[in-house]
Amino acid sequence: MTKQVRKKRFWLLYIVMVFGLVNCLQSSQVWAMKSGETHVITLKASNLPSGQLAYQMASHKIKSKYGRIRDVTDRYPQGPTVPGPTIIMTEGDVAEITLEHDIEGSTLPVSLHVHGVHYKIKDDGTVKAMNGIVDSAAFPGKPYTYRWEAASGTAGTWPYHDHTFGNPMLGAEDKGLYGAVIVNPSSMEVTALIDGEIVDVDLDDVKREFVLWMHETTFWGAEINHILDGQQIPLWSNPTIGARLGELIRFHVIGIGTAFHTFHLHGHRWLEHGTSSVVDTVNIGPISRKTFVVEAGEGVGPGAWHYHCHVLQHMQSGMMGKFRVLE
Ligand SMILES: [Cu+2]
Missing domain, CATH: 2.60.40.420 (Cupredoxins -  blue copper proteins)
Known part of the structure; x- marks a missing residue:
């Protein structure tokens, strides 16, 4: 093999490798996101x-x-x-x-x-x-x-x-x-309260997201499951939602209709968005929303943790569901 042929082969191999790497990175979620x-x-x-x-x-x-x-x-x-x-x-x-x-x-x-x-x-x-x-x-x-x-x-x-x-x-x-x-956010990081500390959480570490709409006296929900490559699972009305102990879970609670609500989740606490205030209940008006990350069962362990609207008339009308945290 002449020196020239070897050189040609080297460059060919180099181009193929670079092309392969770019393709691989592009198809990986991290690059794409x-x-x-x-x-x-x-x-x-x-x-x-x-x-x-x-x-x-x-x-x-x-x-x-x-x-x-x-x-x-x-x-x-x-x-x-x-x-x-x-x-x-x-x-x-x-x-x-x-x-x-x-x-x-x-x-x-x-x-x-x-x-x-x-x-x-x-x-x-x-x-x-x-x-x-x-x-x-x-x-x-x-x-x-x-x-x-x-x-x-x-x-x-x-x-x-x-x-x-x-x-x-x-x-x-x-x-x-x-x-x-x-x-x-382009940083793919959000601030959350984890194990009592305010930390930046990498969104790639969030396992599930629950979108809960509060409409009059009913919750309407959907799950985005990142363990299943972002599969969206309809949960319909007043759903039982679930997670494994220690998983990072992001909630998106949104109001629609005419009523004002207070969203409460038993046994868990989180940061009021954009503040260092620790809460376990948030106000939700029509088309207003709150997004937060919790660690499932943090400090309290597994269980069928209740979530509900804390407006008494809405609770009495059944505006509630379960957040089942499994071992
Ligand atoms: Cu309510």
Whole structure:
């Protein structure tokens, strides 16, 4: 083998190795979560078998800034759910969300109005009479595409909901057309109280997230299970939720409707968001939300820990569930 051939082979091998490494890093979750990705989503406004309105994830593809595409649609339930799918982004990401009208027997516009992230007025999810520009909504056979930008400074848990269906000024958010957007900070770290210390928790260490909506006298829940690659599990009303002792669990508690609530979880305490104040009960008004991390059973051990709204009339109406912590 001549020196020239050896040199050629060396460079060929070098290129193949670098290409392989880049591909490998890109497909790994860590790399993917920290780059400015584009979420190409198709969401349907649909009905549950009971006829109740609900959103459904039809397709979710994540495009990396290098053009690589991952299809994560199978993380979502196959049918419509209440609450609707949780859309998870990282600061720096963009979402292009096409909403399809799949509501039986209706030609009324249905929309997506989001809180917290950046978007242009055409993506407001309101009717032309309200935004002065366009009916920012889907009609039967005429989908509408929204663009959301999870810009720097928009980290947090935000609601999205309909703003037009059945009532052009209000929409049908209280009839099942709502869901959450979680914008994770680009640092992928959040502050939490763990073993009595205020520490920064790496979000990659959180095993499960529970999204609990407080609507009138009922909790409506969903689990995001990171042990199962981010699988979203519908939990429906007043659910029993569960974790293993010592797991880091992130709660997202959001209000919707007209009532004011106090969310309380037995045996656990956490940091009031953005403060060093240790609490075990938080106030939740309509469309306000609280997000916090707990270590399951920390200092108290396993058990069927009760969670409930602490407004007495709501408790009396059954607004409660269990947080089962297993050994
Ligand atoms: Cu309540």
